[in-house]
Amino acid sequence: MAGRIPRAFIDDLIARTDLVELVGARVALKRAGREYKANCPFHNEKTPSFWVNPVKQFYHCFGCGAHGTAIDFLMNYDRMSFVEAVEDLAQRLGVDVPREAGAAPAAPSVSEDLYSLMAKVANFYAEQLQRDERARAYAAQRGLDEQTIQRFAIGYAPDAWSEVLKRFGAREESRRMLLDAGLVIAREKGDGFYDRFRDRLMFPIRDARGRVIAFGGRVLDQGEPKYLNSPETALFHKGRELYGLYEVRQNRAPLKRLMVVEGYMDVVRLHQAGIGYAVATLGTSTTPEHLKRVFRLVREVVFCFDGDRAGRAAAWRALQNVLPEAEAGREMKFLFLPEGEDPDSLVGSEGREAFEARLDDALSLSTYLIGHLRGTADLTHADGKARFVAEARPLLDRIPPGPYRELVKDELARAIQVTAERFDAILGNRGARAREDAPGRAPARPSAPAGGRTARSSGRGGLVRQAVKILLDFPAIAPTVGAADRAALAGINEPGVDVLCELLDGLTARPAATTAQVLERWREHPHAARLARLAAEDAILTQETEAAAELVNALRKLARAATQAELDALIAADRQRALTPAERARLVQLLQAAHRG
Numbered sequence: 001m002a003g004r005i006p007r008a009f010i011d012d013l014i015a016r017t018d019l020v021e022l023v024g025a026r027v028a029l030k031r032a033g034r035e036y037k038a039n040c041p042f043h044n045e046k047t048p049s050f051w052v053n054p055v056k057q058f059y060h061c062f063g064c065g066a067h068g069t070a071i072d073f074l075m076n077y078d079r080m081s082f083v084e085a086v087e088d089l090a091q092r093l094g095v096d097v098p099r100e101a102g103a104a105p106a107a108p109s110v111s112e113d114l115y116s117l118m119a120k121v122a123n124f125y126a127e128q129l130q131r132d133e134r135a136r137a138y139a140a141q142r143g144l145d146e147q148t149i150q151r152f153a154i155g156y157a158p159d160a161w162s163e164v165l166k167r168f169g170a171r172e173e174s175r176r177m178l179l180d181a182g183l184v185i186a187r188e189k190g191d192g193f194y195d196r197f198r199d200r201l202m203f204p205i206r207d208a209r210g211r212v213i214a215f216g217g218r219v220l221d222q223g224e225p226k227y228l229n230s231p232e233t234a235l236f237h238k239g240r241e242l243y244g245l246y247e248v249r250q251n252r253a254p255l256k257r258l259m260v261v262e263g264y265m266d267v268v269r270l271h272q273a274g275i276g277y278a279v280a281t282l283g284t285s286t287t288p289e290h291l292k293r294v295f296r297l298v299r300e301v302v303f304c305f306d307g308d309r310a311g312r313a314a315a316w317r318a319l320q321n322v323l324p325e326a327e328a329g330r331e332m333k334f335l336f337l338p339e340g341e342d343p344d345s346l347v348g349s350e351g352r353e354a355f356e357a358r359l360d361d362a363l364s365l366s367t368y369l370i371g372h373l374r375g376t377a378d379l380t381h382a383d384g385k386a387r388f389v390a391e392a393r394p395l396l397d398r399i400p401p402g403p404y405r406e407l408v409k410d411e412l413a414r415a416i417q418v419t420a421e422r423f424d425a426i427l428g429n430r431g432a433r434a435r436e437d438a439p440g441r442a443p444a445r446p447s448a449p450a451g452g453r454t455a456r457s458s459g460r461g462g463l464v465r466q467a468v469k470i471l472l473d474f475p476a477i478a479p480t481v482g483a484a485d486r487a488a489l490a491g492i493n494e495p496g497v498d499v500l501c502e503l504l505d506g507l508t509a510r511p512a513a514t515t516a517q518v519l520e521r522w523r524e525h526p527h528a529a530r531l532a533r534l535a536a537e538d539a540i541l542t543q544e545t546e547a548a549a550e551l552v553n554a555l556r557k558l559a560r561a562a563t564q565a566e567l568d569a570l571i572a573a574d575r576q577r578a579l580t581p582a583e584r585a586r587l588v589q590l591l592q593a594a595h596r597g
Contacts, residue, residue, distance in 0.1 A: 004100045005086055010071075011510075011517045013089050017070040019057045019516070026077060041077060041252070042066040051536075056473075057516030060536030067532045069516040079249035079297050084208045091209070114235060117177055118204075118212040121164060125155025125202040125215075128163075132156050138220050139201060142265060143348055148272045152203065152247065157217060159199035169193070182214065182230040197228065203264040205236065205282065206246040216243065216264050216282065227263065229283045239287045242279040242294070243267055249297075251276040257300035257331075259359065260286060262314070266304075266343040273347045275355065286318045291325040300331040302362050307339040319369060323398035326365060326405075333362035366408050369395060370415050385416045389426055396427075460565070463558040464496040465534070470551045471503055472515055472531065473539040477548040478507035485552060488559040497558075499527055563590065 020036055023029060029036040029052060040050035040061040049063035060067040066076060074085035090097045129135050129149070135156035139149060148154075157164075165184050169175040175193060178184040184193040200217030207213050214230035230236055244267040248258065259278045261267060270278035277298075281290065286303065294301055303318050305311040315334055322332055335358055337346055347355045363371070373391050378384035392412050399405040413423035471478060481504060490501060506521070507513060513521075515535050522528045541547045570587040573579060579587065 005083070006098055006100055007521060009098055010086065010520055011513065013086065013093070014057060014069055014071070014516050014520055015514060016093055017057070017089055018054075019059065019070050019073070020052055020054050022070050023052050023059060023073060040064060040066065043254075053515075055514075056535065057514050058519065058532075058535060060532075062536075065533070067536050069520050071520065078208075079255070080208050081293070081296060088209055114177060114181055115211050115213075117168065117174075117181055117183075118214075118235070121168060121181075121183060122153055122155065122202075122204045122212045122215075124164070124167060125157055125204075126153055127155070128158055129154065129156035129201075132158070135201065135220065142201075142344075143269060143272070145272060148268055151271075152268055153212075154268070155202040155204070157195070157197035157200045157202050161194045161198065164195045164197075165193055180233060181235065182233045196230075199223070200228065203243065203268070205230070205241060205243055207235075207241070208246065208249070210246055213241070214282075218265060227283075238282040238284050240289045240293070241282055242290055243282055244271070244279040245293070247271065248277055248279060255298055257302060257359075258294050258298050259302045259304055259335075260290075260294075261304045261343050262306075263342070263344070269344045270347055270355075273355070274352045275347065278343070285314065285321055287321060288324050291322055295325065295330060299329060300333070302333045302335055302359050304335045304337065304343055304359075306342055307336045311336065315368075316372060319365065319372075320395065320398070322365075323395060324400065326399050326408075328403045330404075332365040333359075334365070334368045335359060335362040366411050369408070370411055373412075374415065379416055388412075388416055389423075393427060460492075460494050460558055460561045461496060463554050463561065464494060464500055467551055467554045467558070468496070468500055468503060468531070469534050469537065469539075470541065470547050470554070471500075471507060472518060472535040473541065474544055474547040474551075475507045475513045475515065475518055476511045477544060477551060478504055479511050480548045481508075481552060481555065485555050485559070489555055492558065492562040494558070494562060566590065 020029065023038075024036070027038045027041050027050070029038045030048075032051075034053075034055065036052040036054070037048040038050045038052075039045055039048050040063055042050075042061060043064040043066075045063050050059065050061045050066075052059045058067070058069060059073060068076070070089060071082065071085045074080050074088055075082060078085075078088075080088065087097055129139070139154065144154065165175070165178065169178050169184065175184070179186060179193065183196055185196050186193055197215060197217045199221070200219050203216040203218070204212045205214040205216060214233070214236035216230070217228045219226055219228070229238065232238060242260070243264050248255070253276065255277060257277060259270070259275070261270070261278055261280050263280055267278045267280045270276075279294075291301070303315065303322075305315040305318075315336070319334070326332060337343065337358075343355075373388055376391055377387040379388060389412075396405065396409060396412070399408060409423060410420050413420045416423070418426070486501075486504070489497065489504075503518075507518065510517075519528070519532055519535060522531055525531075541550060567587070567590045570579070570583060570590065573583065574587065
């Protein structure tokens with residue numbers, strides 16, 4: 001696994017990226033004073049509430065709350081992971097993404113020449129489809145229209161042993177690249193190579209950035225294997241990639257769920273029918289890595305299988321694989337099609353609405369799991385119930401601890417008509433629930449966020465919020481705060497002050513930081529979202545000198561208010577009980593200071 005991306009590099013990336021240009025390439029922005037506005041790309045609206053601030057390098061929607069930096073925009077609009085977004089921005093600027101040295105060695109970099117080769121071969125296959133009447137007739141027979149062929153860059157591998165080899169393998173180095181890319185196979189006897197894909201409809205498999213990393217081929221006649229994938233290469237890892245995911249991410253419609261099917265043709269035909277959220281695994285069952293990628297985009301996944309014995313066996317394998325990713329807030333469902341049907345044929349015969357109605361009625365993970373287990377045991381007697389529990393135990397163990405696991409356990413208990421406590425005892429977990437609910441095991445109450453208001457300190461909380469807002473709007477003024485004001489601030493016991501101090505120290509070390517760079521560094525902080533909302537609010541102040549004075553004024557008001565609160569608390573305590581020597585000394589100190597003031 002590669003090391004972390006250096007913070008300094010991300011700061012530089014944010015600073016050098018023109019956010020208006022990045023967003024404007026996808027959204028129709030209009031200048032509005034010093035900012036730009038548009039209808040929000042993340043929700044439907046008639047009146048623009050989406051604003052881009054080129055100075056802060058930050059966007060915010062006052063309608064749905066979407067906000068962030070250039071990295072966030074790519075993650076949300078193009079549905080990329082954080083690393084993918086960073087790599088995309090770096091590529092736009094023509095720079096490589098560095099990695100910090102870590103315990104694990106960095107993965108070897110993949111030559112851009114390999115990506116270039118794959119793109120050229122994909123274009124070659126696309127050209128061959130246009131030229132070959134038999135291949136085009138087959139595509140038409142399968143119901144593929146020209147728009148779908150173009151969108152998925154579908155092509156044709158000629159019925160010959162060395163077309164790709166002859167065109168792209170003139171030199172020894174290029175032949176080696178063809179082998180590394182999985183496009184040719186070394187002959188077992190003697191020297192030389194031959195094309196891997198022959199007489200097949202070709203489906204390019206693309207990564208998150210749209211680069212071709214592999215191919216899937218469907219034979220035109222009755223030959224075997226019917227489907228053939230690229231082998232594992234430096235570019236392609238089948239346990240991580242999903243066919244059609246790139247195309248799903250290009251679909252700007254709101255994405256509520258993903259459907260996982262078994263074949264490229266299923267994906268293509270579903271998209272053509274208007275079901276633009278279908279993806280397919282590539283010669284492997286669904287893996288936890290697949291689900292990690294999927295759940296970055298949606299909270300609901302439907303696994304679609306043929307209704308025959310092979311399809312049900314594949315579904316059960318998939319269920320066992322996905323259990324480690326099952327948790328509260330995620331929905332995983334299973335849909336079994338009528339025997340003899342697959343998504344390709346069924347959506348063609350019954351249409352989009354009827355097919356999506358089937359998706360709405362798909363079995364939940366727990367329903368499918370328990371229903372399958374019921375089919376393996378007779379629950380009318382103890383022997384059958386014991387078998388049911390024995391089958392359920394290893395499956396339950398694969399589900400991460402948490403609310404979802406406990407709810408599944410409750411359903412399993414009801415299936416054999418015992419209480420949840422009795423089911424725990426049968427599993428050998430007597431007292432587990434009691435231990436989880438015992439005093440002292442409740443989660444610690446989180447500290448109040450920066451600017452958070454409470455009944456106890458609404459006034460001081462407002463001053464904390466004001467100071468944080470000023471720093472977010474004018475990061476460069478942080479070094480102007482003097483040592484005395486910093487020392488007074490550090491001694492204040494007030495929710496949000498720790499965040500304010502951390503922000504002040506960080507900006508003093510990096511006074512040239514923009515608002516976007518500040519928020520990017522705080523991305524993983526518990527209060528990141530609150531800071532982003534605060535940054536998006538209109539700035540009341542416009543001049544840096546005015547902002548510096550207001551910041552110091554707010555900090556001093558905060559210090560005075562905190563001191564007065566401490567004094568009031570000590571006076572009240574003195575009326576109730578005898579103060580300790582330390583408390584008495586502090587009370588005298590505060591009274592003397594108040595008298596001098």
